[in-house]
């Protein structure tokens with residue numbers, strides 16, 4: 001559909017993206033790459049000044065890589081080696097007997113002992129970069145790919161869904177001038193602030209779990225900082241009210257880190273508005289550094305929620321990111337889920353807007369992403385509760401009465417065999433937190449059971465209940481397993497075969513030529529690009545380390561059809577008498593050609 005602009009007061013675009021946070025900006029980049037014309041409007045003049053999300057899991061980093069954003073992010077981000085640990089300390093320093101002690105540390109988020117497993121599972125590793133540094137990268141790339149159509153300082157002021165199109169009023173927040181924007185679809189990436197309430201979308205679940213005050217500050221902690229931590233929890237032996245978490249925010253990573261974020265779990269009356277002096281003295285108390293002179297860069301108070309939209313679609317409006325789901329930050333799933341929503345949506349919008357698929361394909365967005373959103377919320381809630389339960393069980397949590405507290409900590413650090421037993425018991429309990437800190441299967445193993453997939457009746461692989469072990473599978477709906485390939489001297493991942501530009505991909509065994517010929521016919525029939533790759537001995541793609549053979553779950557004659565978002569659409573574990581008929585049927589089902597037009 002051609003874009004049409006008629007001056008300053010009326011614009012027609014295929015897609016309107018409302019919100020220029022992490023989700024909306026990612027959606028803009030993905031839409032551009034898929035050739036989806038769009039306009040993005042963001043109410044604020046700039047991107048987030050507060051760090052907020054900072055852990056970008058392996059799936060998100062793969063997606064950023066697919067869209068040419070990996071290098072720009074990795075250049076500034078903390079590599080996995082520099083955030084391999086989750087730590088529990090009493091404080092950083094202090095002269096009391098229990099100050100400056102390490103209660104426990106474990107590997108997490110793809111680092112330490114997990115690194116090898118993560119490295120085998122994907123072409124890239126997770127990374128840490130605060131949202132306040134990520135969003136400018138996304139904005140720059142969004143603007144470059146869609147010049148003049150990524151507009152900050154513009155807010156959506158009204159919207160009417162006319163059935164066949166949406167008419168929106170966009171206001172310039174500086175001048176008050178309004179523009180009428182007509183679009184075929186809207187991506188609501190507004191954090192749930194505008195479109196959901198206006199269209200009657202209900203956010204269901206737990207609206208107010210606890211208040212957290214987040215303090216963003218600059219300080220030199222190099223003399224005391226134990227580097228290599230993703231997050232450091234502080235459990236104060238003398239004052240349970242000082243429970244806090246501290247995170248490096250860069251721009252330098254490690255001991256010389258300049259900026260930090262500390263979360264305070266304050267009682268509601270204090271959380272409402274602690275003054276700057278109170279915040280500074282609290283930072284000093286938590287860290288055990290009475291002379292520290294932190295520079296406050298920002299303070300926000302926010303509510304931890306567990307909420308899921310009762311629908312991800314209302315007519316022509318599709319909800320993504322925090323507009324669709326909000327969860328505790330425990331497993332770092334917030335922005336990650338939002339980027340993954342946008343990724344799921346972009347190729348479907350491209351297929352529908354180009355006339356290659358009916359509107360019904362967009363219904364698969366909710367069918368696929370809403371169950372993932374629901375599960376992520378439940379998981380984050382249970383992980384958060386479990387983390388508190390561990391601290392309670394080892395007697396060092398906030399619920400241990402003040403009169404027993406010091407005694408419990410002293411017993412924990414006691415050098416006697418009894419103290420060693422306390423610590424060994426605690427270590428086993430801390431290990432059960434791996435469902436929160438080592439949730440590899442949750443991060444990359446999620447699958448779509450229903451939607452734009454052709455199930456083959458094979459049950460999903462057995463899962464570790466704590467979701468810490470990812471098991472690769474080509475079962476339809478799952479993320480395509482990664483394996484390194486060699487093609488004419490070029491090293492590439494199986495993930496590089498599908499995507500914007502190359503469209504779907506058909507991966508076959510070395511004896512899969514009939515499928516490759518069928519793919520060419522089916523691609524022509526549906527006007528959809530399908531790239532093909534025969535992988536294995538004597539084929540044009542070499543399976544460099546045998547990993548593809550180990551994970552492909554099909555014979556040399558079989559084939560796997562992969563969607564542009566690198567989820568498996570369909571597979572046939574063997575050869576077929578009628579490869580083009582079978583493949584055409586499968587693609588037709590995936591694209592929802594059998595669904596009546598809306």
Ligand SMILES: Cc1cc2nc3c(=O)[nH]c(=O)nc-3n(C[C@H](O)[C@H](O)[C@H](O)COP(=O)(O)OP(=O)(O)OC[C@H]3O[C@@H](n4cnc5c(N)ncnc54)[C@H](O)[C@@H]3O)c2cc1C
Pocket residue numbers: 018019020021022023024041042043044052053054055056131154155156157189190191193194214302320321322323329331332333334335336337338
């Ligand atoms: C302290 C903290 C730590 C976190 N840590 C992590 C983490 O480690 N990993 C993780 O994945 N997530 C984390 N999160 C969650 C993450 O920050 C959010 O999930 C993420 O910001 C959601 O992105 P979004 O783009 O969907 O929404 P938002 O960031 O809320 O962006 C929505 C945008 O829409 C704009 N907007 C709203 N209404 C309109 C309108 N009418 N017109 C135009 N624009 C509009 C807003 O101005 C805003 O910029 C954390 C959150 C917090 C608070």
